[in-house]
Amino acid sequence: MGKTVFLDREECIGCGMCQDICPEVFELDEEGKARVIKPQGGPEDLVEQAIDACPVSCIAFKE
Numbered sequence: 001m002g003k004t005v006f007l008d009r010e011e012c013i014g015c016g017m018c019q020d021i022c023p024e025v026f027e028l029d030e031e032g033k034a035r036v037i038k039p040q041g042g043p044e045d046l047v048e049q050a051i052d053a054c055p056v057s058c059i060a061f062k063e
């Protein structure tokens with residue numbers, strides 16, 4: 001099984017960077033916070049970029 005994307009919504013400040021970088025995996029919802037819409041099988045390089053860009057480091061990518 002591949003890696004899975006996790007996101008701590010308590011920490012998310014809704015900046016939208018993750019969605020801008022990788023809309024296939026991340027989406028801002030009606031609460032203005034990001035959620036993971038594709039936890040597995042998305043483009044790993046873009047998930048890594050989103051992790052690096054997140055200002056509160058609330059995204060993780062684990063086996």
Ligand code: SF4
Nearest residue numbers: 012013015016018054
């Ligand atoms: S980059 Fe981080 S803080 Fe910004 S919307 Fe995505 S998860 Fe939330």
